[in-house]
Amino acid sequence: MKHYSICMIGFGNVGKAFARLVTRKSKQLLDEHQVAFIVTAIATGSHGRAIDHNGIDLEKALRLADGNKSLDQLSTIPAPESIEDFISVSSADFLLENSPVNYDTGEPAITHIRTALNSGMHAVSANKGPVVHAYKELNTLANKNNKCFLFESAVMDGAPIFSVFREALPSANIAGFKGILNSCTNLLLEKMESGASFEEAVEFAQSIGIAETDPSGDIDGWDASIKVAALATVLMGIPLKPQDVDREGIRGLTDEDFQKAKSCGKRWKLVCTVEREKGKISARVSPQMVPPTSPLFSVSGTSSFVIFKSDVLPGLGILESNPSPDTTAYGLLADMLNILK
């Protein structure tokens, strides 16, 4: 049996779900993989920081976080103020990076991951920012240090996308893909096709924690675009930024548009496409009416779907239905186990 320690940046819904998942799975991980994970450091945005090299009591940490209390009291040593120092002092085997996404620069997540890789840690992240803004740099740094940088949960939560092409489909050359990658707008469009106004739909999505206080990142197609950029960058070797994606959000859709779709049995979906033809790349996010004969039609609620065209499989679709923070947390765990194997 081998112990591996984890430094967590971020202890929101996904971080807490991860803590519950490794607790619930501990026996299975021991039996099947002969590993035990301990969390030795947690840094949060507004609930303090804790370092305990013997392992933080996760049940206590979850109770404190759920009760909106600071984690500071769990620290056995003074936690360094700078986050870089915090990461290196944690001297953990893994960094789990779950800070909020930054569409424009990918910071501060890039710095967190760079610090971890330079401190001899593997880095696993659910954050899309570092993938589109620093994939090449971080991947090169990881290779140089004989460590890994993985990010399965950055796109479609814990559904296997990057790992499928990396681990299961050797020598597949992807020509393009098409899909629904943003859960929030998919839910909003569904609400609106049932008669809700745009504002009512947003209010509903906010009430169940799917839309943020400022939902423009989703609504204006930025989240979908950064996911498109991440997939193109990693899987197709095309270093796209979200700004490179021809982007149209869902604000422009009117009641008439929904009526029109309904009358011909179609649905509005925020569709992402990337195509490489004759060396030319087109990357696009835009609302489209899809018919029932399309695999996108039945993608409902917060589910997502993507279909890849490659030289070896004319169409490989991956559907994730009913994701939750638990699903994202599993993507993080899967990355860690795939690194260790």
Place this chain on the structure above:
Amino acid sequence: MKHYSICMIGFGNVGKAFARLVTRKSKQLLDEHQVAFIVTAIATGSHGRAIDHNGIDLEKALRLADGNKSLDQLSTIPAPESIEDFISVSSADFLLENSPVNYDTGEPAITHIRTALNSGMHAVSANKGPVVHAYKELNTLANKNNKCFLFESAVMDGAPIFSVFREALPSANIAGFKGILNSCTNLLLEKMESGASFEEAVEFAQSIGIAETDPSGDIDGWDASIKVAALATVLMGIPLKPQDVDREGIRGLTDEDFQKAKSCGKRWKLVCTVEREKGKISARVSPQMVPPTSPLFSVSGTSSFVIFKSDVLPGLGILESNPSPDTTAYGLLADMLNILK
């Protein structure tokens, strides 16, 4: 660079597609994986056998097979008469087993694979028979001999199913799955919903090589059932035989049934389900009407789809659209590369 030799049993559509694929991909395989594959033995059902330890000229073999001529002339040594001797005399690194499926016993494929594993070869197969009738035995034998037995192409052609759970989703516990696993009946149902009679639909499917001369294996649900059994056996640890699956084919569907589906906007699909609840297993193949809100609705032509429910991902669907022998051939190649990595 390392050379690996292959003994092929079967040189029909899939075998020939494999020969074309490794030829087309040879440079990429060398660049990315530092491997070169040579085929040193081919045994066919009705076009002879060839062994050449220096490597059979695949272009010549394809020309002969396409011209309905015997491969015997490509042999540099007398090919043994018994297939077991043929396999061991080939002394290849890999056996590629593509003999016709036997729903009842899995033979002679099981014997071929056992012989290969006992001769120090890896075994890769697109044949479902050995998976449901001898998975445990062959897997144990492979482990004992430090070799591998893989069969990605046995279900949904080259779409990654077994490899996704084996390589990308560690410690996922599958509770059940639901899908469309038989291409032929899916095509027949589509033809019939467009007004064709059962006989006309079968005739069409036969004319494009999708239905066999005796199509009862597909039509009566045996092919779907053996795939259900293979998935349950390997992914859920439930050793099912096709005979254990509650099986209903598509012969019973009438014009009225298709009218009824059409009138409520649904489609008939041959649906496979396996559920494990409270320790009880139910496995079923039967025609069902599915609505446009189901991911099964848009699975058209010879495409297939399966969605898995697990303790870590509430719904992970995998869609393969427009498969062909090329897709199956890629599944074989992917298995080989995954074994070598």
